[in-house]
Amino acid sequence: MTDYFEVHERDSAARVGELRLADSVTTPALVDDVDTETPGDCRHVLADAGSRWSTERDAPDGDDSLLTVLPHRGLPAGTPDEVAEAFAVDYPDVEFPSAAVVSPDTATNHGSDAYVLAGAPGYVGHASAFVDAVTTVREAIPADTALYLPGVATPRNVATLVYAGVDLVDPDRAVVRGTEGRYLTTDEAYFLEDLDELPCACPACQQPRAEFDREDCAEHNVNALAAELRRVRRRIRDGRLRDYVEGQARQDNWLTATFRRLDQGYGYLEERTPLIRRADLSAASDDSLRRVEIQRFAERVTDRYIPRFDDRPLVLVPCSARKPYSDSQSHKQYHDAIKWRAHVVSMTSPIGVVPQELELTYPAQHYDSVVTGDWNATEIEFVSRVLERYLEGTDYPEIIAHVPGEGYRDICERVADSLDREFTYTVTDHPTTADSLGNLAAELEGWDRYPKREREHNTIRAVADYQFGEGAGDELFDDLSTQGRYPQLRADDADGEQLAALAQQYGVLSLTTAGARRWVESDVPTKTVEIEPFVPHGSVLAPGITDASDDIRVGDDVVIKGDAAFGIGRAQMSGPEMRSSTRGIAVQMRHVDER
Numbered sequence: 001m002t003d004y005f006e007v008h009e010r011d012s013a014a015r016v017g018e019l020r021l022a023d024s025v026t027t028p029a030l031v032d033d034v035d036t037e038t039p040g041d042c043r044h045v046l047a048d049a050g051s052r053w054s055t056e057r058d059a060p061d062g063d064d065s066l067l068t069v070l071p072h073r074g075l076p077a078g079t080p081d082e083v084a085e086a087f088a089v090d091y092p093d094v095e096f097p098s099a100a101v102v103s104p105d106t107a108t109n110h111g112s113d114a115y116v117l118a119g120a121p122g123y124v125g126h127a128s129a130f131v132d133a134v135t136t137v138r139e140a141i142p143a144d145t146a147l148y149l150p151g152v153a154t155p156r157n158v159a160t161l162v163y164a165g166v167d168l169v170d171p172d173r174a175v176v177r178g179t180e181g182r183y184l185t186t187d188e189a190y191f192l193e194d195l196d197e198l199p200c201a202c203p204a205c206q207q208p209r210a211e212f213d214r215e216d217c218a219e220h221n222v223n224a225l226a227a228e229l230r231r232v233r234r235r236i237r238d239g240r241l242r243d244y245v246e247g248q249a250r251q252d253n254w255l256t257a258t259f260r261r262l263d264q265g266y267g268y269l270e271e272r273t274p275l276i277r278r279a280d281l282s283a284a285s286d287d288s289l290r291r292v293e294i295q296r297f298a299e300r301v302t303d304r305y306i307p308r309f310d311d312r313p314l315v316l317v318p319c320s321a322r323k324p325y326s327d328s329q330s331h332k333q334y335h336d337a338i339k340w341r342a343h344v345v346s347m348t349s350p351i352g353v354v355p356q357e358l359e360l361t362y363p364a365q366h367y368d369s370v371v372t373g374d375w376n377a378t379e380i381e382f383v384s385r386v387l388e389r390y391l392e393g394t395d396y397p398e399i400i401a402h403v404p405g406e407g408y409r410d411i412c413e414r415v416a417d418s419l420d421r422e423f424t425y426t427v428t429d430h431p432t433t434a435d436s437l438g439n440l441a442a443e444l445e446g447w448d449r450y451p452k453r454e455r456e457h458n459t460i461r462a463v464a465d466y467q468f469g470e471g472a473g474d475e476l477f478d479d480l481s482t483q484g485r486y487p488q489l490r491a492d493d494a495d496g497e498q499l500a501a502l503a504q505q506y507g508v509l510s511l512t513t514a515g516a517r518r519w520v521e522s523d524v525p526t527k528t529v530e531i532e533p534f535v536p537h538g539s540v541l542a543p544g545i546t547d548a549s550d551d552i553r554v555g556d557d558v559v560i561k562g563d564a565a566f567g568i569g570r571a572q573m574s575g576p577e578m579r580s581s582t583r584g585i586a587v588q589m590r591h592v593d594e595r
Contacts, residue, residue, distance in 0.1 A: 002144045004067075004097040004113040006583040010554060010573075011236040012273045012292065013138070013165035013262075019113070019146060021045055021097055022065035027146060027167045028233065030153070030226050034066060039178075039215070040204065040222025042171050046099075052089065062096030067114060070094070072101035077122025077129065081105050099148060104133045107140035109580075114146040114168065121151045121173075127257035131164065135268045138165040143577035144542070144584060155186045155224040156248075159232050160255045163245045164262060165272075169229075171222045178218025186228055187251040192217055200224065239279035246287055263290040270296065271574050275555035276362040276506040283350040283369040286378040291350075293363045298352040298382075302389040304470045305355060308458045309343035312447060313398040315440070316387075318408055318431060319348030323365035324487075326356070333432050334402065337440045340455065341447040342400065345390075347408055349379040352386030357462035360487055360507025375407025384411045388418055402426045402440050456482040460491045460502065460509070467508050467557070468524055475522040476500075476515065491515075509557070513591045516559050516568040526559055527552045529571075529578060529587055533563035535594050540569065542581035549575045558587060567592030 005027075009016040019025040025043050032038045033046045048069045049060040057071035073087050084105040091100045091110040099114035107115065117123075117137055123130040138147060146167035153161060153169035154177070161169060177184055181192040185199065198205040198212060204219035205212070235241040249255035262269055273292040281293055288294065315338055320328035325346050326335070338344065344356040354364045375383075391399070401412040401423045409425070416423045426439040457480050461473025468476070479494040489502040491509070499515035502508075511519065520526050530547040531540055540560060552558055552575030560567040569589040571578075578586045 002113050002142060002582050005144060005146050007144055007581075008584070009237055010272065010274070011239050011241045012163065012269050014162045014232075014236050014241050015165075015167065016233055016236045017146065017167060019045070019067060019097070019168075021067065026233065028158075028162045028229055028236075029168055030171060030222070030229055031067070031148075031168055032170050032172075038171050038175065038222060039219035040171065040202075041226035042222055046170075059092045059094065062094055062098065064096055067097045067099055068094075069099045069101065069116060070112070072116075072118075074101050074118040075103050075106075077119040077133070079103060079105075079119070099146075102137060102141070104136040104140075107137040109140075109142055112145065114148050115141050116148045116150060120149040124152050124157075125254050127254050127261045130254075130258055131261040131265065134164045134166065135262075135265065139268070142580045142582070143573070144581040153225060154189070155184050155221070155228045156189070156251050157255055158225060158228050159235075159241070159245050159248045160258050162229075162232050162236075163241055163259060169225075171225060174221035174225045175218045178221040179214050181214050181217060182221075183217055184221045184224055186224070186248065202227070239274075239277045240282070242291060243282040243284075246285055260287065260290070263287070263292075266292070266295065271553070271576065273553070275553045276508060277366065277555075279366075281363045281367040283367055285370075286376070288369075289350050289378060289382050294350050294352075297361075297363060298386045300466050301353060301355065301358065302386060304465045305358070305462060306465050306470065306473065307343065307355070307394050307396075308461065308473075309450065310394045310396045312396070312450065313342040313400055313444060314394070314396040315342045315344050315400045315402055315444075316353075316408075316412065317344060317346055317402050318404060319346045319351075319354070321371065323367075324359040325354070325365075326359060330432050333437060334440070337437045338444060339441075340449040341444045343396070347383060347387065347403065347411065349375065349383055349407075352383055353390050355462065357459040358466060358507065360502075360504060361463060361466060362506050362508070365507065375410070380407055380411055380414070384414045384418075387411060388415045391415065391419055391421065398424060398443075400424045400426055400440065400443055402431055402436070404431055453482070456486060456489055459486065460489060460500070463502065463507065463509055464500075468519070472522075472524045475524050476518050506555075508555075510570075510590065511557050511568045513566065513568055513593050516557075516566070516591075520559055520561075525549075525551075527556055527571075527575070528559045528561055529569075529575075531560060531562040531565070535565045536560065536567065536569075536587075536589050536592055539572075539585045539589060540587040542573065542578055542584050542586045545578050545586055548578035548586075551575060552578065560587060560589065560592065562595075564595055565592050566595060 004020045007015045007017045017027040034044045047066040049071045062068045098112045100110040100112040101116045103118045148168035151172045183190040202223035204216045235244045270292045322328035325331045346354045427436045464473040481492040483490040487504045491500040500509040500511045527549045532544045556571045558571045569587040573586045
């Protein structure tokens with residue numbers, strides 16, 4: 001059971017946590033041995049009980065003010081499995097903050113608060129080996145434990161280390177580089193003799209360059225590493241670490257390869273990436289297209305979403321800088337021409353395609369991209385693939401492409417050829433010119449408007465499909481009545497009992513207990529958290545959970561079931577994390593009924 005470490009905030013695999021010592025440490029953190037005289041800004045909270053290679057060692061007494069690394073046998077990276085198993089250590093069950101040394105082959109739940117990756121320096125510089133090692137260990141140990149990589153951190157790489165799931169690092173590499181005369185920054189490692197001036201304002205650098213020696217350089221390196229960790233913690237709290245890593249990792253090819261390798265694994269990051277965020281998503285490179293949030297949205301639109309307006313023409317339109325799209329001047333002009341006579345789907349990089357009912361749903365109204373007027377080959381390929389998958393399951397009587405020539409037309413022509421579908425093009429110069437809008441309006445002559453009630457009902461059902469699974473909209477809201485005005489819609493049943501409300505900020509549904517009961521009674525797979533026999537108020541903590549669905553993600557609506565209570569809330573952990581954690585808030589409750 002983890003007693004001395006707790007995760008407070010999550011941003012994909014990165015976390016802000018607390019190492020609960022007598023004087024608590026906020027992670028990700030820079031830590032070192034209590035007996036080491038480390039220059040610069042570092043917490044001396046480690047106590048190494050020693051290696052068992054040279055001699056057998058008794059279990060240490062421990063100290064609540066220190067994280068004690070239990071007696072261990074460290075193994076270098078690449079050690080054969082049979083050797084690792086032969087020399088595996090049985091760690092004692094102790095009553096003080098402890099860390100166990102493990103390799104990817106020996107990692108398991110040893111009851112410790114932290115785990116040290118043996119041979120960590122051997123993985124640095126090798127993206128595939130590094131990602132495989134970190135993800136293997138991270139998935140083998142409890143979620144509410146810290147992962148410590150010794151001897152690897154520098155100001156340039158630590159953001160990527162944390163993004164991969166590392167919680168603790170030490171200053172060893174930064175100190176060694178300083179004593180070698182290497183001046184470290186977040187983008188470069190300079191030879192000290194090549195510096196005419198010191199590009200830093202830390203205490204060690206507050207002296208003339210001529211007096212700055214290698215000892216000062218080591219102190220600066222540690223200060224720079226500590227400062228970068230403070231920056232990383234802020235990024236995690238803001239939900240913006242990935243945005244930072246995409247830029248920061250460019251300073252070293254193996255770091256770029258590392259986050260790309262993490263993207264290729266997908267499942268590791270997807271399990272840990274929230275369904276919704278407060279922060280906007282910055283899409284500044286081709287790598288942004290591989291982000292979990294982008295891939296998840298495209299997958300759900302093409303696999304879960306049901307086009308309920310495909311008895312009318314489809315109008316494809318370009319996205320807008322302003323979000324949601326319907327608030328933009330250009331989309332208001334499109335609306336004036338369409339007049340609810342067709343179904344509108346926006347085309348955009350990096351999201352793909354956005355049906356009008358999902359324009360509020362994260363990340364459709366929460367992204368910002370670099371606008372140059374030109375589409376690159378990667379963007380064209382991605383959006384073409386998403387649009388093609390979207391259209392494969394539809395029966396629109398007509399497809400109208402009201403799009404400009406810059407990339408949009410290329411995508412439409414590619415998809416039209418692939419699906420052997422005819423597209424009608426209505427833009428002569430720019431989508432908002434009078435001639436183009438007139439062409440669009442004329443193309444829709446003879447089609448009736450679909451009524452406001454149908455639009456609202458289909459919006460609620462479309463969001464339900466996206467959020468809960470294909471067919472959820474019809475299963476949960478078959479006798480739907482809507483109240484309010486878009487985007488603040490309330491979903492009631494035929495008797496006027498509220499089932500859900502559309503949360504404007506994130507574009508997802510917040511269920512009531514009546515809606516939760518419908519979910520449980522339906523054929524739609526339910527995301528369920530089973531709890532001990534108590535009535536939760538405010539939140540459910542991880543120790544009170546007996547089981548949780550695998551597919552729960554942070555931000556999901558989840559049903560709470562127990563002998564004493566039934567309720568609905570929003571997940572603060574993934575399902576697997578709920579099951580393996582012994583500390584932390586797992587669910588924020590919205591409604592609860594006492595049984």
